[in-house]
Amino acid sequence: MTTPASQGTNLDPWFGAYAARTAGLSASEVRALFAVASRPEVVSLAGGMPYVSALPTELLQSAVDRAVREQGPVALQYGSGQGSPALREQILDVMSLEGIRASVDDVVVTTGSQHALELMAKLFLDPGDVVIAEGPSYVTAVTVFKSFQAEVVHVPMDDEGLQPQALQETIDRLKASGRRIKFIYTIPSFHNPMGVTLPWQRRVEILEIARRAEILVVEDNPYGLLYFDQAPPQAMRSVEEDGVVYLGTFSKTFAPGLRVGWAVAPHAIREKLVLANEAAVLSPSSFSQTVISEYLATADWRGQIDTFRGVYRERRDAMLDALGRHLPSLDWTVPSGGFYVWLRLPEHLDSKAMLPRAVKELVAYTPGTAFYADGGGRSAIRLSFCYPTPDFIREGIRRLANVINGELELLGEFAQTGSLPAQTEQTRQNLLPPSIG
Known part of the structure; x- marks a missing residue:
């Protein structure tokens, strides 16, 4: 069968038939994380999934x-x-x-x-x-x-x-x-x-x-x-x-x-x-x-919203407490509602490049680059507190702190020697799905 793209080398035989606007479709970094974050051993601070178990x-x-x-x-x-x-x-x-x-x-x-x-x-x-x-x-x-x-x-x-x-x-x-x-x-x-x-x-x-x-x-x-x-x-x-x-x-x-x-x-x-x-x-x-x-x-839907507020407040407090304990030198937003904290990293850290190391440490987050159309946000992370339990949130922040501190140590080593350990780049290339790698 002859298809519009049969003369080309693209693996999709219909590549040449798509409307021009499909060029704007790309995999969400948040969605691509789900395959990794859904593993039971990974603490996911990535997706904004409501805690529906709080609904009787x-x-x-x-x-x-x-x-x-x-x-x-x-x-x-x-x-x-x-x-x-x-x-x-x-x-x-x-x-x-x-x-x-x-x-x-x-x-x-x-x-x-x-x-x-x-x-x-x-x-x-x-x-x-x-x-x-x-x-x-x-x-x-x-x-x-x-x-x-x-x-x-x-x-x-x-x-x-x-x-x-x-x-x-x-x-x-x-x-x-x-x-x-x-x-x-x-x-x-x-x-x-x-x-x-x-x-x-x-x-x-x-x-x-x-x-x-x-x-x-x-x-x-x-x-x-x-x-x-x-x-x-x-x-x-x-x-x-x-x-x-x-x-x-x-x-x-x-x-x-x-x-x-x-x-x-x-x-x-x-x-x-x-x-x-x-x-x-x-x-x-x-x-x-x-x-x-x-x-x-x-149903008492207003009362149920109050229940959700209490659930998310407890999780927000657990995240803020853990950030203060494990990453006191960094800066973050203090939400008075909702699902998210925005963590600002030192400018020389790249949240997207750091993600493979985080996955290796069994914690997931969403890099700030996901939220910009122009490539911004590299030195920021979105942390979601809505779904994990408070104990898992505390453990996730502890693991994240290990990742961030490890990256800072690597950068310090690079500043002194001019090179990174060989396994670092290999890890960054191999641990993530292609859409966020």
């Missing part, structure tokens, strides 16, 4: 039973491309906890908030367009934007999140060069990967900058209800309806396996989101929506 089995089982017994013909049938009206009504109650006031018609249910993000990219991004995002930013968002042949331009962050002045300077520079900025993508509460939270005044400043520049803001908020001591500032969507598309999900406050998220958007965008949703999946899963709707209607 009977709560889920009861919701599933009622969904099948009482609403089976609806739950197992096709549904609306906008989502179940009953669930959309309940989503309004969830969002009201963060100050959002909307109508049922404003909400579009999606197959996880990741799907909503892809729909936004499909609606807005042409090749060569620009998405402004925090630097660092959510790894899969960057992948999605690049897959639509957009350029991701990062704006620096500090321990209070996105810097408004840097955002203004970036917009001015891009507009002066004739670039088309389609939207600003931000995770303002308990940021992934940095764990920091944007203060209210900065939220207002960023919204004003976007308003003056006539740029849409996409507010991604998976973690906003998972605070430890006090709630974060209200959502940006709470004060700006026309210029903000808000993304939410039940993956962090209920269960990711059900794959239900949502978007709240201005009217015109909402209508296009519904059409794009129908074109992509026809309708989000009626069964998953019915299960979640039953859970919200009958």
Whole structure:
């Protein structure tokens, strides 16, 4: 059989047939780590998997039973491309906890908030367009934007999140060069990967900058209800309806396996989101929506969120305590909610190059490079505290400290002798899957 790439040397015979936009698809460093991190002897501080074991089995089982017994013909049938009206009504109650006031018609249910993000990219991004995002930013968002042949331009962050002045300077520079900025993508509460939270005044400043520049803001908020001591500032969507598309999900406050998220958007965008949703999946899963709707209607879901907060607070405290004990000379963020700590390494250490040594020491993390479109983040690590037990977190940080201190010793030896031990480079080349090697 003759294929479009049969004359070439690429191992994929269909290489020449793919759309140009597939060049933006690449393996996620986080996903590639799962093969390594899933080994039982490895302490994984890499993936942001919710601790679903904290959800009582009977709560889920009861919701599933009622969904099948009482609403089976609806739950197992096709549904609306906008989502179940009953669930959309309940989503309004969830969002009201963060100050959002909307109508049922404003909400579009999606197959996880990741799907909503892809729909936004499909609606807005042409090749060569620009998405402004925090630097660092959510790894899969960057992948999605690049897959639509957009350029991701990062704006620096500090321990209070996105810097408004840097955002203004970036917009001015891009507009002066004739670039088309389609939207600003931000995770303002308990940021992934940095764990920091944007203060209210900065939220207002960023919204004003976007308003003056006539740029849409996409507010991604998976973690906003998972605070430890006090709630974060209200959502940006709470004060700006026309210029903000808000993304939410039940993956962090209920269960990711059900794959239900949502978007709240201005009217015109909402209508296009519904059409794009129908074109992509026809309708989000009626069964998953019915299960979640039953859970919200009958269970103490607010109390369950409190339970998750306690679980994650304990794990956060274990990680911060272990970092202070084993790596006191380094710097890291102190999250007040969410899943992540951002660890800053000495500038001459490379977190991606160091990863094979970490795997050998039976600890996994996500290198900072995963969260940048431009190769940044080499001297940073994202540490996830959501899934391992506190004891495993402490042991993982101890092992990580051994790795970091060992790398510093190697660099000291290199400074003195001008060469590294031969086995070091071999280890770095052989211990990881190809997509992160």
